[in-house]
Amino acid sequence: MENIAIIGIGMIPIKANYKTHNFADMAWETVNAALADAGISIKDVDNVITTSNDFWDGRTISCMAVGDASGVREKNCSCVEGDGTFGAFYGMARILSGSYGTTLVTGHTKGSESISSLITNAAFDPIYERALGPDMISGCAMQARAYMEKHGLTSRQTALVSVKNHGNAKHNPYAQLPMDISVDDVLASEMIADPLRKLDCSPVSDGCCAIILANEEKAKKLCKKPVWVKGAAFTSDAYFLGDRDLADPRSLVAAAKKAYAMAGITDPTKQIDIAEVYDAFSYQELMWLEGLGICEPGQAASLLEKGDFAVNGKLPVNASGGLLSGHPVIAAGLYRIAECVRQLRGEAGAVQKDGAKTAVAQGLNGVAGQSHCVWVLGADK
Amino acid sequence: MEQDLSKVTPLVYESRIGVPYNWWAGKTASRFFETIAHDKKLAATKCDKCGKVFVPPRKTCPECFVDTNSWVSLSGEGTVVTFTVVTRKLAALGKRNPPVIFALIRPDGADTAMLHILDNIAPEKVHTGLAVKPVFSENPKGHITDISHFEPV
Numbered sequence: 001m002e003n004i005a006i007i008g009i010g011m012i013p014i015k016a017n018y019k020t021h022n023f024a025d026m027a028w029e030t031v032n033a034a035l036a037d038a039g040i041s042i043k044d045v046d047n048v049i050t051t052s053n054d055f056w057d058g059r060t061i062s063c064m065a066v067g068d069a070s071g072v073r074e075k076n077c078s079c080v081e082g083d084g085t086f087g088a089f090y091g092m093a094r095i096l097s098g099s100y101g102t103t104l105v106t107g108h109t110k111g112s113e114s115i116s117s118l119i120t121n122a123a124f125d126p127i128y129e130r131a132l133g134p135d136m137i138s139g140c141a142m143q144a145r146a147y148m149e150k151h152g153l154t155s156r157q158t159a160l161v162s163v164k165n166h167g168n169a170k171h172n173p174y175a176q177l178p179m180d181i182s183v184d185d186v187l188a189s190e191m192i193a194d195p196l197r198k199l200d201c202s203p204v205s206d207g208c209c210a211i212i213l214a215n216e217e218k219a220k221k222l223c224k225k226p227v228w229v230k231g232a233a234f235t236s237d238a239y240f241l242g243d244r245d246l247a248d249p250r251s252l253v254a255a256a257k258k259a260y261a262m263a264g265i266t267d268p269t270k271q272i273d274i275a276e277v278y279d280a281f282s283y284q285e286l287m288w289l290e291g292l293g294i295c296e297p298g299q300a301a302s303l304l305e306k307g308d309f310a311v312n313g314k315l316p317v318n319a320s321g322g323l324l325s326g327h328p329v330i331a332a333g334l335y336r337i338a339e340c341v342r343q344l345r346g347e348a349g350a351v352q353k354d355g356a357k358t359a360v361a362q363g364l365n366g367v368a369g370q371s372h373c374v375w376v377l378g379a380d381k
Numbered sequence: 382m383e384q385d386l387s388k389v390t391p392l393v394y395e396s397r398i399g400v401p402y403n404w405w406a407g408k409t410a411s412r413f414f415e416t417i418a419h420d421k422k423l424a425a426t427k428c429d430k431c432g433k434v435f436v437p438p439r440k441t442c443p444e445c446f447v448d449t450n451s452w453v454s455l456s457g458e459g460t461v462v463t464f465t466v467v468t469r470k471l472a473a474l475g476k477r478n479p480p481v482i483f484a485l486i487r488p489d490g491a492d493t494a495m496l497h498i499l500d501n502i503a504p505e506k507v508h509t510g511l512a513v514k515p516v517f518s519e520n521p522k523g524h525i526t527d528i529s530h531f532e533p534v
């Protein structure tokens with residue numbers, strides 16, 4: 001594969017409610033931040049991918065409404081409905097086609113403007129499931145139980161993810177919920193859908209993130225500190241929850257294998273310095289780490305207890321605070337990529353992993369992680 | 382005219398989208414609901430290639446990418462694979478009041494589990510592996526609630 005680089009990132013702080021910004025305002029601020037970060041102008045952007053969800057935006061063809069603020073005039077603009085990592089994958093493929101030297105990828109959501117439970121209910125099958133009243137939280141609660149029972153994990157163990165990530169968020173100016181909390185605080189928080197309590201769940205959030213991808217020639221010409229895409233892959237599992245073994249993230253395992261093969265990673269336990277994973281719920285961070293091959297199935301909780309995934313641990317995970325500290329759906333995976341870029345450039349401040357060379361970012365789509373998109377990023381080509 | 386946006390109080394525009402839909406269930410799901418209405422059984426599709434039995438039934442085998450041409454009839458008695466007790470009044474619950482128990486239930490003879498609601502059991506008594514049976518509604522309407530709920534055998 002031709003070398004592809006990330007030459008710019010832009011984020012706005014994740015908030016519970018962006019009263020001051022509409023969707024286009026968020027895109028405008030984020031896109032300009034990404035252009036400034038790359039040190040380029042909109043003229044240097046060859047094509048644009050926007051990522052959004054029509055239900056959350058309350059607007060059909062929602063991607064079109066942020067086009068003006070994303071500089072799409074007279075450019076080829078296309079869109080992806082789903083997590084931003086999938087939009088970024090499409091953006092990368094467009095460069096690999098040879099038609100474009102650079103792609104701007106954006107993702108936005110304002111969870112604050114509607115009712116997430118109703119929107120995620122509509123992700124379920126309208127004939128067989130929807131009228132029963134499931135949503136993302138109750139669907140993932142069933143996955144949490146399946147995973148925890150399979151490996152004999154306790155709520156005390158999964159709560160530690162929430163404690164770590166909210167604590168990490170104290171160092172992230174973009175995070176919504178920096179908090180000093182204890183395992184007991186998590187266990188005392190409201191039970192929403194057993195075994196998931198309020199502090200096991202990510203909050204409803206508003207946010208927007210943009211990244212700029214470039215081929216090697218453009219990256220070298222335009223950018224002083226490109227971060228290189230070493231591997232990227234996505235894979236999907238069955239749609240119906242009952243068709244899957246919810247405790248076995250096999251589509252993530254498959255996506256990670258492909259991405260690692262591209263990146264030349266043979267032992268992810270040793271060759272990855274930092275990971276930003278899709279911790280929409282506390283148990284998910286553990287499950288996804290296992291799916292990513294960063295440890296054996298069922299082992300993530302005990303490695304977390306040992307401190308391996310802390311900021312100063314062997315392999316810091318969600319040093320940014322992760323989605324538990326702010327979860328703008330759709331943009332979420334792009335934030336994961338952008339946080340990895342900050343680490344690989346050595347710009348992560350108090351949570352910087354010294355000498356971080358290789359990072360993994362993960363995005364997902366669908367209820368209880370139906371499909372996963374894995375990115376391996378490198379400081380060196 | 383005021384030039385300074387920092388002095389503006391952002392307004393909220395309240396709205397809602399109400400769009401009716403008529404989803405054709407298709408022949409496969411229609412047979413599922415007809416079988417509930419006439420026989421009080423769960424109709425499942427079977428893949429002739431891998432032999433897997435799917436509930437709810439669907440037209441294609443997701444593993445083999447072939448038509449599922451065979452049908453089997455199941456009583457619906459089965460086991461709880463996983464579950465959750467929802468205790469917050471999540472908006473998706475609609476008219477149901479918490480606690481609501483969602484479960485993935487694998488009917489005997491099926492290779493998949495189906496989503497439904499458990500009732501007539503105290504939430505703290507539910508466990509994975511629990512044997513349950515469907516309770517069918519008195520007035521079937523061609524709707525997933527033609528199975529009123531599942532309850533312990």
Ligand SMILES: [Zn+2]
Pocket residue numbers: 428429430431432433442443444445446
């Ligand atoms: Zn088959």
